[in-house]
Amino acid sequence: MGEHITEKAPAKLNLSLDVLGRLEGGYHALRMVMESVSFGDTLEITLRKDGEIRLETGLAWLPRDGRNLAVEAARVFREALGEETLGADILLTKRIPVGAGMGGGSADAAAVLRGLNRLTGRPFDGEKLRELGLAIGSDVPYCVCGGSRLAEGRGEVLSPLPMPPECRVVIAKPSFSISTASLFARIDGRAGRTRPDTAGMIGAMEQGDLGGVARRMFNVFEDVLPRSCRDVGAVRSALLDHGALGAVMTGTGSAVFGLFAGDGEAQKAAVALRSLCRDVTVTEFAGEIEV
Numbered sequence: 006m007g008e009h010i011t012e013k014a015p016a017k018l019n020l021s022l023d024v025l026g027r028l029e030g031g032y033h034a035l036r037m038v039m040e041s042v043s044f045g046d047t048l049e050i051t052l053r054k055d056g057e058i059r060l061e062t063g064l065a066w067l068p069r070d071g072r073n074l075a076v077e078a079a080r081v082f083r084e085a086l087g088e089e090t091l092g093a094d095i096l097l098t099k100r101i102p103v104g105a106g107m108g109g110g111s112a113d114a115a116a117v118l119r120g121l122n123r124l125t126g127r128p129f130d131g132e133k134l135r136e137l138g139l140a141i142g143s144d145v146p147y148c149v150c151g152g153s154r155l156a157e158g159r160g161e162v163l164s165p166l167p168m169p170p171e172c173r174v175v176i177a178k179p180s181f182s183i184s185t186a187s188l189f190a191r192i193d194g195r196a197g198r199t200r201p202d203t204a205g206m207i208g209a210m211e212q213g214d215l216g217g218v219a220r221r222m223f224n225v226f227e228d229v230l231p232r233s234c235r236d237v238g239a240v241r242s243a244l245l246d247h248g249a250l251g252a253v254m255t256g257t258g259s260a261v262f263g264l265f266a267g268d269g270e271a272q273k274a275a276v277a278l279r280s281l282c283r284d285v286t287v288t289e290f291a292g293e294i295e296v
C-alpha cells in the first residue's frame with residue numbers, strides 16, 4: 006500500500022450527443038458516443054491519516070472546497086470506505102478548460118476515486134467506483150474507465166465501443182462558457198429536433214471508416230444555443246475550412262473539436278484557430294484507463 010500516486014485525468018469528448026427525453030429528478034435520458042483523449046489534467050495524491058482533504062492548484066480562482074469535484078470525490082470515497090481518518094493532499098495540475106464540455110471536473114473526480122482506491126489496496130472494483138462516481142456527477146462513471154463508450158441513461162449506462170479510426174483531434178474553446186443546466190432547460194419541449202445517427206456512427210467505428218465517423222458527428226445542443234454563443238458555429242466552420250473531416254461541439258460546450266486525417270493538417274488548422282480562440286489543443290483519442 007503506497008502513500009503517494011500520480012493519476013492522469015483525461016479530458017472527454019462527445020463524438021455524438023442525443024437527448025432522448027426527461028427522467029425523474031430533473032435529469033435527462035442521453036445517448037452519447039464518448040471518447041477520451043491524451044490531453045488532460047494531472048493529480049498527485051498523497052494519503053493523510055487525519056481525515057483532512059486538502060486541494061492545491063496553481064489557479065487561484067478554482068474552488069478548493071467541496072464545490073471542487075476532486076474534493077467531493079475524496080469525501081465520497083472516505084465515506085464509502087467508512088474510515089474517518091482517511092484523508093488526502095491533492096495537487097491538481099489543471100489543463101482542461103472549465104465550462105468547455107470536456108468533463109474536466111468529472112475527470113478530476115474520477116482520478117481521485119481511482120487514485121485513492123489504489124492507495125488503499127483496491128477495496129473497490131471498477132463497477133463500485135462508477136457507482137460512487139454517479140453520486141458526484143453524471144459524467145464521472147464514464148470518466149472512471151474512459152475509452153470508447155456508448156453512454157446512456159443519465160450517462161452511467163456504459164457499453165464498450167471500438168476505438169475510432171486513427172486521426173488527430175483539434176480542440177478549440179471559445180472564450181465564453183455555457184451553463185449545462187441552462188442548455189438542458191432550452192432543449193426541453195423542442196420535439197422533432199434533428200437527431201444524430203448513433204447506430205450509423207457505431208457502424209462506421211466498427212468499419213474503421215474515419216470519413217463515416219466524421220460525417221455523423223452531431224450534438225443536439227448545438228441547435229438550441231442562445232445567440233450569444235454564435236462563436237461555436239464560427240469555430241466549427243473554421244475547423245472545417247481548415248481541413249477537418251468533421252467538427253462538433255462537445256457536451257454542453259463551449260469547446261468544439263475537429264477530426265483530421267494527418268498531423269500536418271491538424272497543426273496548420275490549430276495555428277489558424279488560434280486567431281479565433283486562445284485555448285487550442287492538438288491531441289488524439291486514447292484508450293481505456295486501468296482502474
Ligand code: C5P
Nearest residue numbers: 031032033142143144159160185186189
Ligand atoms: O450530474 P451533473 O451534476 O453533472 O449534472 C449537471 C446538470 O446537468 C443537472 O443538474 C441537470 O440540469 C443536467 N443534466 C441532465 N441530465 C443528465 C445529466 C445532466 O439534465 N443526464
